[in-house]
Amino acid sequence: MKLIDKLNQRQSTLFSIEILPPLKGKSIQSIFNSVDPLMEFKPAFIDVTYHREEYVYKKREGGYLEKVSIRKRPGTVGICAALVNHYDVDAVPHIICGGFSKEETENALIDLKFLGIDNVLALRGDQIKTEAVFVPEPDGHAYAIDLVHQIHGMNSGKYLDEETSDASPTNFCIGVAGYPEKHVEAPNLKTDLKHLKAKVEAGAHYIVTQMFFDNSKFFEFVAMCRAEGITVPIIPGIKILTSRTQISALPKLFHIDLPQDLLDVIDACKTEQDVKEAGISWAISQCKELVKADVPCLHFYTMGNPESTRRVASSLF
Ligand code: FAD
Numbered sequence: 510m511k512l513i514d515k516l517n518q519r520q521s522t523l524f525s526i527e528i529l530p531p532l533k534g535k536s537i538q539s540i541f542n543s544v545d546p547l548m549e550f551k552p553a554f555i556d557v558t559y560h561r562e563e564y565v566y567k568k569r570e571g572g573y574l575e576k577v578s579i580r581k582r583p584g585t586v587g588i589c590a591a592l593v594n595h596y597d598v599d600a601v602p603h604i605i606c607g608g609f610s611k612e613e614t615e616n617a618l619i620d621l622k623f624l625g626i627d628n629v630l631a632l633r634g635d636q637i638k639t640e641a642v643f644v645p646e647p648d649g650h651a652y653a654i655d656l657v658h659q660i661h662g663m664n665s666g667k668y669l670d671e672e673t674s675d676a677s678p679t680n681f682c683i684g685v686a687g688y689p690e691k692h693v694e695a696p697n698l699k700t701d702l703k704h705l706k707a708k709v710e711a712g713a714h715y716i717v718t719q720m721f722f723d724n725s726k727f728f729e730f731v732a733m734c735r736a737e738g739i740t741v742p743i744i745p746g747i748k749i750l751t752s753r754t755q756i757s758a759l760p761k762l763f764h765i766d767l768p769q770d771l772l773d774v775i776d777a778c779k780t781e782q783d784v785k786e787a788g789i790s791w792a793i794s795q796c797k798e799l800v801k802a803d804v805p806c807l808h809f810y811t812m813g814n815p816e817s818t819r820r821v822a823s824s825l826f
Contacts, residue, residue, distance in 0.1 A: 510599060511682035512628045513714040515553050516742045516805045523553040523806035524826050525744070529813060530557065530582040537591050544596070546815040550822045553806060554599040555592055556630060556717075559585045561608040563638045586617065590624050600626060601684065604660075605634030606650035607643065614650070614659060615669050622679050630684040630717065631656045631708075654708045657683055661712030685713040687743065689721045689730035693764040698730075702737050715741050717808055720748035720759070722791070723768040724798050742805040747796060749809070749817040750788030752781060785817065792821045800825060 515523065526547055531539045544555065560582040566574040589600035602621065604614065621629065633653040636643040645651040650659070662668075666678035685708045688701060695701035705716065716739070721727050727745050734743060748759070756775060760767060771791055778784045796807055807825070809818045 511680070511714075512554055512599065512601065512684065513682045513742070515599075516715060516744075519553075519805060522800045522804055524550045524822060525552050525554045525556070525806050525808045526811050526818065527556040527558060527746075527808065528588075528811055530560065530584040530588055531813075532581055533579075533583060537588070540588055540591065541595060543811065543813055543815045544592070546819045547811070547822065548596060548598075550819075550826045552598060554601050554628065555596075556601045556603060556808070557585050557588045557592070558582075559603040559605050559632075559634070561605060561634055561637065586620060586624070586626075589621075589626055593624075593626065599628060601628040601630055602626065603630045603632055604656065605632045606645060606653065606656050607634030607637070608646065609650075610646050610648040611650065611659060611669055612648070614656065615663070618660065618663055618679060618681070621681075627680050628682045628684070629660065630686070631660060631713070632686055652704075653685055654704070654711050657685065657708050657711040657713050664712070682715075683713045684715050684717055684744075685709070686719065687716040687730070687734070688719045688764075689726045690719070690765050698733070702733055702739070705734070706737050706739050709739050709741050713741065715744060715805075717744045718746045719763060719765065720746045720810055721765060722748075722750070722771055722795070723766070724795055726766075727799070728802070744806045744808050745799055745804050747792060747799075747807055747809050747821075748812075749792040749814075749821060750775070751785055751814060751817055753778070753784050789817055789820050792817070793824050796821060796825050 528543060562578045562580045564576055564578055567577050569575050585602050589602045592598055592600040631653050650656045660681050660683050663679040664681055666676045668676050687705050691698040691701045731743050774787045775784055778787055799807060811818045
């Protein structure tokens, strides 16, 4: 089912999760093990992230280093198909611009169509870890909006080769990313919102936000989106703090602020178990307030750790 229909037909706030493909070599059972504990909350959908290649240096005989391109977490599309098959749940693959030519994107979307997967989250992707800026493929997309245009075009039966005859249109529901605390590269939030609005006008049906720990940032972001004329559902992304190291890691990785009240609570924790408990209670209060505000869905970044999400979900759903 298309997510936008689920979002429009909902009676209350929905529950959804995002998972990562396992490291290369691990079995699909590791995915099921991390999803099983959350199925009792009937996720409206499960997102599966996409991880592009990165470069590593391998030590070779004679002492020289060889630069090798590897993908540590392949399998996004296969995992989506396995989730649909195993749980009969809607799975949403993340599709990125980075590393893909337009034709490779088209072929990936055709695979999804044949698999009966009709929801996608369209993203630009970050730069390769060892590069300073995002570089699109020579025949690829520079921004997520270009990817949205391509998917929207296929939904109208427009394929890259204009001679493709009797092309059957795809029927993708398209999600895009939004940043309550602004995307790191955007000069300011207003400009970022202008680009977000353009993604919606290009055909995106809903927005999922970057994680945030201060609800006022989310509420302000939604108000600014509405003032700009963005009317589609905006789904808050929730991350539950699970370790002290995340206090410095999350702002660095995701370019977000952590509220002082949360830092004070974590500072007062004596053990890592105390930090976990504090992270769970913070997320429960955050989510209760969001549910009260009737957000369309709570989307949990589980990052392979279902236990804390299960604890939070059981106090809400
Ligand atoms: P865009 O919308 O293209 O925006 C990127 C930047 O360019 C922004 O600063 C924007 O303001 C600016 N911009 C946009 N359009 C234009 C334009 N026409 N001209 C000039 N500037 C413009 N990454 C992954 O690699 N895999 C994943 O699975 C993944 N999942 C994610 C899920 C969510 C919910 C979120 C929030 C992020 C996810 N990311 C993922 C990270 C994301 O790919 C990065 O944040 C990336 O840097 C930006 O992607 P975007 O789709 O928001 O890009």
